[in-house]
Amino acid sequence: MSTILEQKCPCCGGAVEFNTGVQKLKCPYCDTEFDITAMPEDTANQVEQISWNSQGSQWGAGETDGMSVYACNSCGGEIVADSTTGATTCPYCGNQVVMKGQFSGALRPDLVIPFKLDKKAAKEALKKHISTKKFVPKSFLADNRLEEVKGVYVPHWLFTCDAIGNANYKATKVKKWSDENYDYTETSYFDVYRSGNIGFDNIPVDGSTKMPDDLMESVEPFDLSQAVDFNTAYLAGYLADKYDVTAEESMPRANERIRQSIIDSFKETVKGYDEVENQSANMNVANGLYKYALYPVWLLSTKWNGENFTFAMNGQTGKFVGNIPTDKKAVTKASLLLGAGIGALIYGLLWLIELF
């Protein structure tokens, strides 16, 4: 059995939550506010060892892999979660609980960026996101149902390093001139080489397999200057996962982004050419460091025509992303109408040119 932690109000004993507006813990029952530092993160009387014995049929071999069972401190209800869940809500009493063991010892995050925006802001952002898009199926606008809105602290690995690299580019210059009878085009080819150093700070890589990588990278960037030292109190009221992708497993993605940055940054120093194309690049990393941090993300799920659509909002900056279905018939119709209009315009212009 695992141990769980609940942040209790010292005044009334109710489960407190982190409030984004005041950036403090707040009791939803008596409205008392507490500083994060005032709350004991882990005390003996808050942690209980609860043992349960299995009744009835037994789980088969391998069936419980990746699953953890917790007991709610408030109501005693059994909370079944996967092995990476670090904070969740009791399905029986609704109290917010934090699985203490998921963030202790080597699993303890170095930093956390607290939520700045609440659920209401996330819902409004979703409405705005959908309403500003074109060619959205009418039935999607009318029938899509908001299934779930949840604030999740997503584990990220942050990589800091000095990258030393070099890159080769194929560059071309084009010169044109004419005489009485001919047009001439001279194309000159160059091999361009650049080497140098670039420093990178806190490149994030999603440390959770549950979160789609493209969705997490789309809500970047986060402002790490607003990050604070980790405290479990920040997790109150939100879901949280511990990492299940190690730092070593995340490094190739960080290296890939660093390598592309070197190619792109060095390319900007290749000037005076008409075209520049990268041919090869090499990279080494020095002074590499990594940190473990929790980033705040609002996840919103909608359902339409039996298909799930997941949207994400940066819980700090409000950047909202998510793919919306496109009405292909409307796109085809609009393309044909606009194309015909432009075609008529071109033809009219040709007539005018002929006339004058």
Added chain:
Amino acid sequence: MTKKFVAILIAVIISLSMVISASAYTYQYIEDPAGNLTYDEIEELEAYAEKIESTYGICIMLGIARDTDGMSDSEYAQKIYTDNTDNENGFILVHNDSESTYGMFTSGNAEEIFDEEAVSEMRDAYNSSNSYYGGISDYYKAAESLLASGETASDNAQAVTTDDDTSEEKDGVGIIWIPVSLGIGLLIGFLIINSIASKNKSVYMQKNATVYTRPGSMIITGSADNFLYSNVERREKPKQENKN
């Protein structure tokens, strides 16, 4: 008696002055320092030449010379022409009466009409009559005829070109350019609409980590730009047909 004498004297003076003025006066189109033409003949020919110039915009002159001041006939023709008119389009034939030679000068648009054959025709016209007046009259008639035929040819050429243009409008703009315009329009429309529709997709992997670059940390330590080779492509210009 005195009155009669005065009247005769005045008539003689007037007649002499007219002859003298006819021979000595410098006209615009006719140069006749030797006085081969009478005043009335010169006036008539000048009016004819003026009419030709106003109709066709070409100045036609004729000179009858006995002394070319040491210049060749052609040089003398050019001198007379430039001394008497500012019209850049014109032709002059000078007949050196003492040596029976001819000089000519052509400028501007007149060069297109008064080619070698036309000049020969003009000279023949000038020599066709026994009198100076008759010859010069024929000379101007030949000039007018040449100018008129030249203008007709130009009009015909223009008319042919206009017909061609009209048929091109009917065949080119009307038929060929309709599907071409529509095709270009559909392509542009497709690109614009799909560009708008593509904004419905906002979930992508980041390409690089440039946003996490430490400010001022990029240092270029090595740089080389090496020329490899070049090639020159030559393309013939499309020839434009001259409508005229």
